[in-house]
Amino acid sequence: MYKKILTAVNEHLNSEVTAKYAVNLARITGAKLYLCFVAEQEMTAATISRAEEAIKRIFLEAGKTGIEIEALTETGDPVRKIGEIVRREEIDIVFASTRREDIERRFFAGTVARRLSINLPCSVALVRIAHTGRMRPKEILIPLKARIDHIEERVYFTAKIAQAFGSEVFIFHSPEAVSKFFHGEIHLTPIEWEEKLPKDITDFVGHLRRYDIAHAGRSVPGSIGRMITIEAFSKRHDLIIMGASQRSMLSSILRGNPVEEVLRNTPCDLIILKPRYEG
Amino acid sequence: MKIHNLTREEVLHTLVTSENGLSEEEAERRLSEFGFNEIKEAKKKPLYLRFFKQFTHFLAILLWIATVMSFLSEYLHPGEGMLTLGIAIAAVIFINAIFTFIQEYRAEKALEELKKLLPFYVKVLRDGKEKEIYARDVVHGDVILLSEGDKVPADARLIETSGLRVNNAPLTGESEPMLRRHEAYEGEFIESPNIVFAGTAVVSGSGRAVSFATGMQTEFGRIAHLTGAVEAGLSPLQKEIVKATRVIAVIAAMAGVFFFLIGFLIGRSFWSNFIFAIGITVALIPEGMLPTVTLALAMGSQRMAKRKALIKTLTSVETLGSVTVICTDKTGTITQNKMAVTKVWAVDGAEKTRESLLRTAYLCNNARFIEGQYRGDPTEVALLRAARETTGDFKGERIAEIPFDSDRKMMTTVYKMQDTGFMIQDEKNRASFVSFTKGAMESVLPLCSHLLIDGKEAPMDETIRKRISDEYHSMMDKGLRVLAFAYKEIEESYKFPPSAGSPEAKEVKSEKLGNSEFESDLTFAGLAGLEDPPRPEVPEAIRKCHEAGIKVIMITGDASRTAAAIAKEIGLVKANPVVIEGNEFIRMNDKELREKLSEKEVIFARMTPKHKMRVVSILKEEGEVVAVTGDGVNDAPALKKADIGIAMGISGTDVAKEASDMVLLDDNFATIVNAVEEGRTVYENIKKFLTYIFASNIPEAVPYLAFILLKIPLPLTIIQILAVDLGTDMLPALALGAEKPMPGIMKQPPRKLQERLLNFSLMRRAYLFLGPIEAAACMFGFFYVMFNGGWRWGEMPSPDNILYMQATTACLTAIIITQIANVFACRSSRESVFSIGFFSNRLIFLGIAVELLLQLFIVYHPWGNKIFGTYPISLSAWLVLIPFAVFLLFADEARKRIRIFSP
Structure with missing residues (x-):
């Protein structure tokens, strides 16, 4: 599915750690890896030099895995330049690290991460690096909602990341609590929740089984973002892979935004995947 | 692969740092990337929003509608007392909101206590030089210098040690200092000797470590997040009150609409119909219920404090009575901690x-x-x-x-x-x-x-x-x-x-x-062989738990044989309990653990506190109401997750105490069981005063039915209804909340989740048995005064007519008199009031005295007359009502004897 993977590198440590996910995905899928640094106009020579050093380090590290690598350095607006490269090189997926502003600004409004996620004509994996002590995730938490788009690509991405690191996958679903007017909230046991598992999640698990990935899972009702972070904190998961939010700004204001909440509170690295692969 | 598996060189390479630490510039950059190294509170609903919520639930909305309609009526038809009514209903909303908020409110201070365990300053290497910085400025890749007495500011991988020993008690609960090394380690990350964790302290030696996790991403942050974010959810009582208020609200609203339509069909005017609809709705809503429940819980918490159980959240008082599983530590709780x-x-x-x-x-x-x-x-x-x-x-x-x-x-x-x-x-x-x-x-x-x-x-x-x-x-x-x-x-x-x-x-x-x-x-x-003898009260407490259908799960760091032997000695287990050891527990998936936990007798041996939360979560998912004990910092998440978190008052850390719902002042397991008994009594007592309160709804509603169906003057005004619900009924109801435990209360299984507070039997006894007797009394009182005053059927006196005001006063007095008998009847649902000791609850008499004084004020004081639209009545009007009270008491005694309508 992924033949060409691009990872955006800059002067920050988190872009270097993000690149490791891209390197491992390229290694397991046999894809070609593009290391891309876009120097912005106002950048100092020292900053550019730091980013170039980072590219060198990643290049050397990735080179040991035997994958095909190409390093690109451009000047200009990062979103526009990466967009051009994606179109030119027919990139399948772009990895980019989130920045502090993505966490602090509500709904990522106007951030580079959000612009990349909206504008690029390929899949985008936004990575938030939270914990630099867990280089190879052993347990990956996959929060799923009832309706999932691009199931095949999501499963493929999850399975390949899990294969690359030899990880186990834990599927987590946080449905709305069942309640009746006169009875209030009705308690359901895990087995009863399992019986109510939405079809898309069952399909996701079915696809995952094809890749022979060790997996488990559970459903816990509650506020989605809060339940995901509690699950990640309590079970010490090493990585979370979740879909990008599809809630509108208004809906986010009224109902909250689980992705934003997890992005802000994640105890481990987080990949927000926006799949575009249609083929 | 994780940081503890790497060699010193690999650590430095991975974190893109060096033995000389980061440069100032790079540290600043990383600070902007990863943020401050600090404990942040999980975002929660602000206090004002939580208070505001009390005004927007179903019952409150219904009352708001009634308030607005009352004000609208006053505007369109001034002078019919609708303004007073509107204000009174709005006051009811506020009173209920305040009391419910008091029940739910709890000061969250656990995180404040956690923050105290982190250092303020820390020594790091920057640009190769030793520098003291604020601990909040530590970033990934910083080389931290550690020496005796230092607190560790972030999770860090050791790259150099010299006899370094740290006290990991906040994370592991083990007070024994642990030797730390800097060599790569192949075991579990959390047990790795080459990692130092934020919040722990250096006991001796020195070392250098590279930070790899800061703030909320540290293990300490994990405890902080779980302590702050995990919620036990609504207590069983809160859930029951939500259900009860919905049932009541729907009944009241439907009654209002139904009789409005009937009145409309029989040709009454819109406004008299409207007043009637509002009146019947107000009559059927027990306005005093929530304040009485809150005060009963507060009294329960005081009784528990006398029995050495300090309650921190009011609703926990009743939750204790619903507990189905107690997960308890062994050392110090079951045993004396006198090795x-x-x-x-x-x-x-x-x-x-x-x-x-x-x-x-x-x-x-x-x-x-x-x-x-x-x-x-x-x-x-x-x-x-x-x-x-x-x-x-x-x-x-x-x-x-x-x-x-x-x-x-x-x-x-x-x-x-x-x-x-x-x-x-x-x-x-x-x-x-x-x-x-x-x-x-x-x-x-x-x-x-x-x-x-x-x-x-x-x-x-x-x-x-x-x-x-x-x-x-x-x-x-x-x-x-x-x-x-x-x-x-x-x-x-x-x-x-x-x-x-x-x-x-x-x-x-x-x-x-x-x-x-x-x-x-x-x-x-x-x-x-060392022995920590069990506390002498524990075997009896365990026996009580068994009789009360409460499962007790012991969680201990001891070996399984030792744990099983102690459990047998105290009567916790019999022949072959399921004993799960810590390492087996870690390997088990949730399904396997769930199966093991469903066994009758379960002991966890060689466990550390960090595992407690998983046990609690699984038990809760299975529908159990769980109490868990804890004393350490890392017990805090489990204490928060449990329905009742119980901290140890003597040996417990401040963090555990702040995260708990109840503090055991004597660290004794037997005190938990005493508290459970109190909790069950509180629930039973709430049912008793609900019966009492609901019974008075019928004599409040029947006058309205008579008003619309018999075309007579309204025998009881809305403000007089509120005088009963929010005035005279309150203290006797509270006195019922102070009833002593019934014999055998700890011999019944815990109440089922499906069991309703406001069940059919309770409503049947209140609405179909006690209430109608009171209604007969109040209607008799009304007609007794009216007919004696020369009233003829069909005459409609004005609201300020003295005879009419005396008649409504008699009607109100009838309710008060029969409620006095009712409070005795409601002291038990099955046992004769004479068998449980007629004078055993002195508060009842105090409550009745206050009730009578209030009524005398309402009937005979000019202010009382003015506020409630009453007028003094003769002694004979009181005396003719007394037989109704006597009849009510003995009729209920007869009912108890033949056991019908028993809740």
């Missing part, structure tokens, strides 16, 4: 060998006897006490120590013997140095090649090993914590590393000392 050596066993049974064992116990010990008091870890204190009392004091010169660590499960000390006069074998063969080892038998015995027989060393063989092993198991089966002791004479020619022998560094790193030298080829001295 004592009760058995010293040597293979040959010789006194001399036993003395050698006790000397080993004395010298391989970090407890101290200072100023007539023993100080140190309870196990070590017990060993020191036994040794001192048997063989006296020794003054050895300790030159080295290989500290206890949880991987090796043993410790070793090395003494220089020549100056001490201490003799292991005999004077002639006195050695220069002797090492003493104590620890778990499975760790110590394999290291022994000899044993002491009659004061002489003999080779160890498999038969003896088996004998030792059998004795070990036999001692554990008696509930003893068993330790093995061994020693080794070191040849005089042995060269100690410089640090080991130096007086200022008696404690050395095991790897430098070469622990294989001191912890091999040992001479086995024997076994010592």
